[in-house]
Amino acid sequence: MKKDLGLVQAVYPMPVLMVAAYDADGKVNVMNVAWGQICAEDKIILFIGEGKKTWLNIKESKAFTVAIADEAHMDAADFFGIASGNKISDKFERTGYHAVKSDKVNAPIIEEFPVVMECELLEFLHTDHVDGIVGKIVNVKAEEEVLSENGKVDPEKLNALMFDQFQNGYYATGRKVGQAWNAGTELMKK
Numbered sequence: 184m185k186k187d188l189g190l191v192q193a194v195y196p197m198p199v200l201m202v203a204a205y206d207a208d209g210k211v212n213v214m215n216v217a218w219g220q221i222c223a224e225d226k227i228i229l230f231i232g233e234g235k236k237t238w239l240n241i242k243e244s245k246a247f248t249v250a251i252a253d254e255a256h257m258d259a260a261d262f263f264g265i266a267s268g269n270k271i272s273d274k275f276e277r278t279g280y281h282a283v284k285s286d287k288v289n290a291p292i293i294e295e296f297p298v299v300m301e302c303e304l305l306e307f308l309h310t311d312h313v314d315g316i317v318g319k320i321v322n323v324k325a326e327e328e329v330l331s332e333n334g335k336v337d338p339e340k341l342n343a344l345m346f347d348q349f350q351n352g353y354y355a356t357g358r359k360v361g362q363a364w365n366a367g368t369e370l371m372k373k
Contacts, residue, residue: 196345199252199260199353202229203282203291204240211275211282211291212236215264217346219249222317227302229316233309236268241316245304246288249318250296254342254355259295261353287322297326298336298343 197217204212214237218230227249231238241247252260259278266274275282282291287301302318331337342355 192348195347195349196354196356197348199344199346200229201250201252201260201263201293201296202231202237202241202247203250203293204237204247205244205289205291206236206240207243211293212240212268213263213275213280213293214268215252215260216249217264217348225320226305227300227318227320228308229318230314231316232314233307234269238316240268241304242307244289246285246290247302247304247316247318248285248288248290248292248299249302250293250299251341252344253297254344254353256295257344257353260344292324297329297341299324 198219200216200219202214202216202219206212214231214235216229216231216237220228222228229249231241237247259280262278263274266277268274271277281294283294284290285292285301288303290301292299292301300320301322301324302320305317305319308315308317325336329336329340331340339357339359342357345354345356346352347354
């Protein structure tokens, strides 16, 4: 029997995404965003409230990068979520991490995170119920050590972080349990 839990953000897993953008002076800021998702083949939506430092930077620069946080960099990923760029001016510098300018968009790539999407700003969404940033994914870069033999990102090598909203925990992904567009084919035959 199921027990009532009340209002809970009951979607699991949630990605742990590192969103980076330059401010007007070219300074790097990074934000941890768990409320984000691919919303079309070449588009991503990030649910970031107006006024956040990253929101302001994206408005200014018209570009951003989105990296997938991994288990090896969990401490900095968490820090990027709990520290506000509006309150801590040296937020990025405190981590000792390194950024390089994307060659595709006007945004920083954080070198420590193994997979990054380079994005151009398409639009800000603001309704009575949701605030979001939609970006066009221009390119994806990945470290060779997280690629499989076929040249694609291998989740077993990536060890991407997932956020658990039930217990406020981080979990690492990686174990493959089935093949998409194949695991349910027997039910198609009924």
